Amino acid sequence: MVGILVAVLILTGCSTVLLTGRRQLALVSDAEVLTLSDSSYRAFMATASVSKKTTQNAMVARVGTRITNAVAAYLQQEGKSDLINGYEWSFHLVVDTAVNAFCMPGGKIVVYEGLLPVAQSEAGLAVVIGHEVAHAIAKHSNERMSQQMATNMGLSMINAAIPQKNALLKTYGPTVLGLGAEYGIMLPYSRKQEYEADHLGLIFMAMAGYDPSEALTFWSRMAANSKTSTPEILSTHPSDENRIATLQRLLKEALTYYKK
Numbered sequence: 001m002v003g004i005l006v007a008v009l010i011l012t013g014c015s016t017v018l019l020t021g022r023r024q025l026a027l028v029s030d031a032e033v034l035t036l037s038d039s040s041y042r043a044f045m046a047t048a049s050v051s052k053k054t055t056q057n058a059m060v061a062r063v064g065t066r067i068t069n070a071v072a073a074y075l076q077q078e079g080k081s082d083l084i085n086g087y088e089w090s091f092h093l094v095v096d097t098a099v100n101a102f103c104m105p106g107g108k109i110v111v112y113e114g115l116l117p118v119a120q121s122e123a124g125l126a127v128v129i130g131h132e133v134a135h136a137i138a139k140h141s142n143e144r145m146s147q148q149m150a151t152n153m154g155l156s157m158i159n160a161a162i163p164q165k166n167a168l169l170k171t172y173g174p175t176v177l178g179l180g181a182e183y184g185i186m187l188p189y190s191r192k193q194e195y196e197a198d199h200l201g202l203i204f205m206a207m208a209g210y211d212p213s214e215a216l217t218f219w220s221r222m223a224a225n226s227k228t229s230t231p232e233i234l235s236t237h238p239s240d241e242n243r244i245a246t247l248q249r250l251l252k253e254a255l256t257y258y259k260k
Contacts, residue, residue: 017196018080020200022196024146027146028149031086033106033145034086037104037108038104044110048092049095050095056093057092060091060092060111061091062122063126063129064109067126068133070204070207071084071207073207087106088106088107089108089109091111094111098112100112101132102132103133103135103136105136105142109133111129115128118218118221118222118225121214126214127201127215129205134199134200134204135193138196138197140197144190194238195246198243199246201215202254205254206254206257211260213251215251216251219244223240
């Protein structure tokens, strides 16, 4: 009975990602995700140090606004404005040497100062912000939460089916199953989302008038700046080499949206 319920939830709780058409799991409502996001964002900003670099702050806001306005115009044109209902875009530069940026569900984008030397220009920054906007538009946080819910339900069912008399399997089974879920499901899906955010991000920056070919040079700089060598199979992100090769394949499509 529980298995049937889980199957029904997974079959009915699906949505489609903009432009890519990929079907994704959506067991959590947008309202719930936005509420959690707002709380997490306020907690982060309460401890973060907002950058006092006026010129750089203005650039982050300018690039972010240009991209989100272009995306909003596209959604209105396609009759899909409801996709961003409840979103409130904002853009902040914070004092941190990490080469990083993130976008909370609902449109709160944070760029770390450490990213700017690698971005080097507005176009380079547009690669990152386009990618982060894509995560929000594709509702990847909702999908990750939904995956975790479905995975936990599945693991609980399998664990419950292990005979009590099999002490060894009962003791170590959940750990093995958990590792299998992480490396077989959760991490690959996370990489899939990263590739999808790259794909959509290219298109979004092109819609905003930024040359999407800049993504290739930006990620080449990121690769040169990278200090990690974690195998892709154990990472939530694509390897630099695979990411750049994929972007190269996607560039032709993105250029069809590019207007100088």
